[in-house]
Amino acid sequence: MTTSAPALSETVVDSHCHLQSLTDSQREVALEDARSRGVGGFLIPALRLEEADEILALCHRDKDVWCALGVHPHEASSWTGGHQKALAGLVADPKVVAVGECGLDFFYDLSDRRAQQRALREQWEVALDSELPVVVHNRDSNEVMLDLLREPCFEGLEGDFHSFAGGLEMAKFLIGRDFYLGFSGMVTFNKAENVREVLPYLPLGRVLVETDTPYLAPEPFRGQPNSPGHVVEVARRVASELDLKYEELCRLSTRNFYRLFAKAGES
Numbered sequence: 001m002t003t004s005a006p007a008l009s010e011t012v013v014d015s016h017c018h019l020q021s022l023t024d025s026q027r028e029v030a031l032e033d034a035r036s037r038g039v040g041g042f043l044i045p046a047l048r049l050e051e052a053d054e055i056l057a058l059c060h061r062d063k064d065v066w067c068a069l070g071v072h073p074h075e076a077s078s079w080t081g082g083h084q085k086a087l088a089g090l091v092a093d094p095k096v097v098a099v100g101e102c103g104l105d106f107f108y109d110l111s112d113r114r115a116q117q118r119a120l121r122e123q124w125e126v127a128l129d130s131e132l133p134v135v136v137h138n139r140d141s142n143e144v145m146l147d148l149l150r151e152p153c154f155e156g157l158e159g160d161f162h163s164f165a166g167g168l169e170m171a172k173f174l175i176g177r178d179f180y181l182g183f184s185g186m187v188t189f190n191k192a193e194n195v196r197e198v199l200p201y202l203p204l205g206r207v208l209v210e211t212d213t214p215y216l217a218p219e220p221f222r223g224q225p226n227s228p229g230h231v232v233e234v235a236r237r238v239a240s241e242l243d244l245k246y247e248e249l250c251r252l253s254t255r256n257f258y259r260l261f262a263k264a265g266e267s
């Protein structure tokens with residue numbers, strides 16, 4: 001689990017790690033390893049609202065852990081009006097810095113597409129009402145996502161399109177709307193030119209880095225269970241693609257994290 005020596009003067013934040021999917025002992029080891037490598041913050045995105053209590057308990061245990069609460073598109077068929085009400089109440093917790101992970105996934109299609117759109121809409125409504133950003137999952141669903149984003153009621157929405165792989169055109173639209181793009185271990189994959197090609201167009205004030213633990217471990221750990229310490233490898237690759245020093249990338253992505261997820265700076 002422990003990788004290269006720390007020797008890092010700058011801290012970096014893992015803006016997307018599903019720490020709730022690890023066992024207690026895995027999580028303890030993963031957090032300790034990550035902190036020793038200079039990872040100074042962790043955002044846990046929920047997959048289901050039923051996980052909220054467990055995730056909140058993890059957040060309240062540690063100063064450097066926050067969460068997004070919401071329902072993943074894979075789980076959207078379970079979404080009801082009752083969930084919207086429950087979510088609206090839960091986000092008042094000081095550790096809830098965003099709504100999510102919400103979105104559309106027409107690649108796996110694990111929930112009915114209409115159910116995905118309804119759940120997404122109603123979560124975005126909660127985010128706007130509570131003045132929180134959103135953490136968005138978008139896979140093979142650009143067209144419908146763009147239609148939703150263009151609706152006047154969602155004009156003021158802010159957020160992070162996490163593990164972005166939506167292509168240049170989508171990226172340009174999102175940049176125009178001041179969304180943040182999250183880069184995961186995919187940025188290190190040999191064939192992921194479609195992920196890296198976006199970076200030169202992205203204002204430095206809109207870059208986030210993440211692991212998407214336990215998925216998408218970066219090279220040279222690809223195929224292994226991922227861990228938040230590997231956000232260091234992600235950040236190194238993003239820095240080199242942008243021709244920045246690692247420390248500069250850490251500094252600016254951390255600043256971006258606290259600007260977007262402003263509640264994390266208060267709790």
Ligand SMILES: [Zn+2]
Nearest residue numbers: 016045101212
């Ligand atoms: Zn995720």
